[in-house]
Amino acid sequence: MTDYGLADHTLAQNPAHLRQGSNIGQPNTRAEARLKVTGQARYAADHHPAGMLYAVLAVSQIAKGRVTALNLAAAKAHPGVIDVMTPAHKPALAQDPDDKQHPFVFRLDLLQNDRVRYANQPIAVVIAETLEAATEGAALLDPQYAAEPATTDIDRAEIFTPSHVGVGNPATLEHGDVKASLASSNLQITASYSTPAQYHNAMEPHAVVATWDGDNVSIETPSQGLAMAQARIAGLFGIPASGVHINSPYLGGGFGSKGLISSPQILGIMAARLVNRPVKLVVRREQMFGPVGHRGPTRQTLRLGADADGALTAIDHHTRAASSQFDDFFEPASGVSHSLYAAPAIATGYEAVRLDTGTPNFMRAPGEATGSAALESAIDELAEACGMDPLAFRLKNYAEIEPISGKPFSSKALRDCYAQGAERFGWARRPLAAGQLRDAVGMQVGWGMGTATFPALMFAAEARAVIRRDGTGLVEIGAQDMGQGAWTAFAQIAADSLGLEASAIELRAGHSDLPDAGIAGGSAHTATAGSAINQAGAALIGKLADLATNDPQSPLYGAGNTGVIARAGRLHRRDDETRSQAYGDILARAGRDALDATGQAAADPATQAAYALHAHGAVFAEVKIDPDLKQIRVTRLVGAFAAGRIINPRMVQSQYFGGMIWGVSFALHEQAVTDHRSGRLMNANYAEYAIPVNADIPSLEAILVEEHDPFVNALGIKGVGEIAITGTVGAIANAVWHATGQRVRDFPINLHRLISPG
Ligand code: MOS
Numbered sequence: 001m002t003d004y005g006l007a008d009h010t011l012a013q014n015p016a017h018l019r020q021g022s023n024i025g026q027p028n029t030r031a032e033a034r035l036k037v038t039g040q041a042r043y044a045a046d047h048h049p050a051g052m053l054y055a056v057l058a059v060s061q062i063a064k065g066r067v068t069a070l071n072l073a074a075a076k077a078h079p080g081v082i083d084v085m086t087p088a089h090k091p092a093l094a095q096d097p098d099d100k101q102h103p104f105v106f107r108l109d110l111l112q113n114d115r116v117r118y119a120n121q122p123i124a125v126v127i128a129e130t131l132e133a134a135t136e137g138a139a140l141l142d143p144q145y146a147a148e149p150a151t152t153d154i155d156r157a158e159i160f161t162p163s164h165v166g167v168g169n170p171a172t173l174e175h176g177d178v179k180a181s182l183a184s185s186n187l188q189i190t191a192s193y194s195t196p197a198q199y200h201n202a203m204e205p206h207a208v209v210a211t212w213d214g215d216n217v218s219i220e221t222p223s224q225g226l227a228m229a230q231a232r233i234a235g236l237f238g239i240p241a242s243g244v245h246i247n248s249p250y251l252g253g254g255f256g257s258k259g260l261i262s263s264p265q266i267l268g269i270m271a272a273r274l275v276n277r278p279v280k281l282v283v284r285r286e287q288m289f290g291p292v293g294h295r296g297p298t299r300q301t302l303r304l305g306a307d308a309d310g311a312l313t314a315i316d317h318h319t320r321a322a323s324s325q326f327d328d329f330f331e332p333a334s335g336v337s338h339s340l341y342a343a344p345a346i347a348t349g350y351e352a353v354r355l356d357t358g359t360p361n362f363m364r365a366p367g368e369a370t371g372s373a374a375l376e377s378a379i380d381e382l383a384e385a386c387g388m389d390p391l392a393f394r395l396k397n398y399a400e401i402e403p404i405s406g407k408p409f410s411s412k413a414l415r416d417c418y419a420q421g422a423e424r425f426g427w428a429r430r431p432l433a434a435g436q437l438r439d440a441v442g443m444q445v446g447w448g449m450g451t452a453t454f455p456a457l458m459f460a461a462e463a464r465a466v467i468r469r470d471g472t473g474l475v476e477i478g479a480q481d482m483g484q485g486a487w488t489a490f491a492q493i494a495a496d497s498l499g500l501e502a503s504a505i506e507l508r509a510g511h512s513d514l515p516d517a518g519i520a521g522g523s524a525h526t527a528t529a530g531s532a533i534n535q536a537g538a539a540l541i542g543k544l545a546d547l548a549t550n551d552p553q554s555p556l557y558g559a560g561n562t563g564v565i566a567r568a569g570r571l572h573r574r575d576d577e578t579r580s581q582a583y584g585d586i587l588a589r590a591g592r593d594a595l596d597a598t599g600q601a602a603a604d605p606a607t608q609a610a611y612a613l614h615a616h617g618a619v620f621a622e623v624k625i626d627p628d629l630k631q632i633r634v635t636r637l638v639g640a641f642a643a644g645r646i647i648n649p650r651m652v653q654s655q656y657f658g659g660m661i662w663g664v665s666f667a668l669h670e671q672a673v674t675d676h677r678s679g680r681l682m683n684a685n686y687a688e689y690a691i692p693v694n695a696d697i698p699s700l701e702a703i704l705v706e707e708h709d710p711f712v713n714a715l716g717i718k719g720v721g722e723i724a725i726t727g728t729v730g731a732i733a734n735a736v737w738h739a740t741g742q743r744v745r746d747f748p749i750n751l752h753r754l755i756s757p758g
Pocket of ligand 1: 254255520
């Protein structure tokens with residue numbers, strides 16, 4: 001039995017006082033689980049429309065220069081090859097792929113010229129009757145290059161000050177006098193950390209099946225943001241957005257790389273346009289390492305000061321971040337220091353470099369993952385310097401209000417996270433000094449912890465709700481489920497908002513023809529799309545109540561709109577619940593087959609101005625290290641997270657596990673290795689790009705800490721998708737120190753770094 005630790009399933013904060021339900025808070029299993037485990041869920045690449053051709057990308061083997069020749073004759077002569085798309089032979093585009101209309105439009109590589117800007121950049125697309133023929137055709141292209149020296153080393157590139165980081169975040173911020181505070185501190189530490197480039201590799205690589213019909217195009221492709229993808233495609237091809245129909249019911253993971261449509265996906269659509277037949281293009285695993293985004297590398301320097309009793313006096317968090325030569329996404333790693341610990345002086349800043357790589361982009365907790373890896377390590381180092389227990393040190397520096405803005409938190413149950421996580425882990429038994437613990441077979445044992453944090457964001461969305469004569473409900477929203485269980489959670493929200501059971505709700509989602517649900521990103525999808533669904537349900541029940549209470553034949557006649565409550569498919573009088581009417585009867589009496597309403601959601605500027613909105617957590621890690629071989633194993637991870645109202649504890653627990661597992665990957669395994677002489681990645685495959693397997697993952701525990709947030713949004717929802725990676729990386733790094741006494745400041749922490757420090 002799993003105790004989800006959730007006592008409250010009510011909708012006390014729900015302004016839609018007409019409704020009452022108990023679906024929210026239940027650990028429903030995935031609505032689409034059976035389809036997935038039986039192979040009936042059809043992912044993009046599972047589609048084979050009649051007459052479909054296969055497209056295969058040819059990608060650059062150099063990192064910088066020009067393509068001087070392609071052997072088109074050889075490729076085209078191969079049996080089955082239909083055409084080869086090149087810069088000289090491609091459909092006209094209505095927009096320059098290098099135009100940046102707004103910050104959320106990333107520049108693309110769509111064969112616009114013969115330039116190569118990074119290794120693995122698409123340079124041609126071979127289209128053939130079979131996958132084998134297209135693959136062989138691509139091999140026969142035998143590209144010739146005029147290579148130029150590439151810059152791929154973040155430590156050897158020219159430095160400049162970026163105008164902004166992330167998407168529009170300021171690059172410098174200073175609160176208080178950091179220099180003076182550090183100078184007058186009792187204790188000071190300066191520590192520099194490095195994080196490597198990590199490459200997006202969801203189980204499902206980016207794939208597209210495109211079918212044109214005149215100026216209409218039907219597209220099977222995984223997308224975390226259907227409306228933005230639709231607009232980007234419409235703009236590039238010069239067609240109305242209403243002509244772009246994207247179907248994206250299942251994603252084999254997204255993690256940010258499917259947030260904005262990528263170059264290979266557009267190339268597949270271009271290929272279909274070129275040959276005027278349906279075309280499928282699937283990115284090969286090794287081609288994922290370039291054109292679909294990655295987590296950019298960072299170099300971070302933390303300068304922290306503390307007074308004699310362990311109170312922080314200053315935090316200075318400086319990051320060097322890297323973008324490509326042709327677009328601007330600088331990993332906003334310093335931002336995490338804005339809100340996590342109370343310090344009278346806080347400064348964050350950046351320096352930037354440009355590398356001959358694909359453009360980095362969003363990767364699960366972009367900024368917070370890298371930034372908290374460094375900050376949580378540095379906090380541990382300062383606690384050690386102060387001779388304090390790391391948890392006691394964090395409690396000493398607990399931010400009661402958001403430090404820089406001075407705003408109160410809309411809710412913050414971080415103390416409960418610390419307490420419940422520490423209790424479960426057994427933290428009180430931890431010796432203060434490093435190198436004290438050994439297990440029965442002589443392994444060095446270390447215990448470390450880290451604080452987790454992620455902003456509670458919201459975007460704009462709309463939804464449509466319908467109640468039908470048969471008493472069932474329908475909710476339409478162009479929402480995306482990239483595996484997180486969104487559809488399951490949305491059905492639960494819809495059920496409570498419509499006063500129905502989840503099983504009586506049909507949820508239509510995952511298609512761009514449906515109302516715009518915003519992006520499944522920023523851990524904001526449940527709050528955003530869920531709020532729109534909730535509002536649509538409220539509006540619809542209000543309309544239904546109007547029908548019933550104005551109908552002299554209804555048992556609810558005269559009760560008034562607010563005098564009824566919706567439950568189990570019926571409206572009931574509040575003052576006499578025995579008097580009720582079924583939805584179907586209300587509609588029949590009104591001569592209606594169905595009734596519908598729309599709902600909207602958006603971040604509320606007044607709430608954002610008044611409150612600091614963040615989820616929090618605490619992660620406790622145990623590592624065991626072989627004293628001779630220096631092999632590192634994480635043996636226990638306990639996370640405790642507070643993220644407002646939990647819609648579905650089973651799905652949320654799974655999100656926390658996923659984040660913690662990525663934390664293990666970040667801390668110990670994952671890194672792209674580049675040969676800086678050629679600018680090419682040396683481990684662009686699943687064999688050498690190390691990620692944890694089952695044997696690397698300990699038993700995980702995620703405690704869902706209760707947190708009521710009356711302000712963040714009507715349902716009290718914060719996000720859960722990204723937070724768990726943020727505490728875990730630092731916790732593991734700190735556990736490695738506690739086991740060995742060695743501070744490894746370069747990620748991933750591996751046996752090489754323990755054997756030959758520095
Ligand atoms: Mo996430 S990196 O916002 O998909």
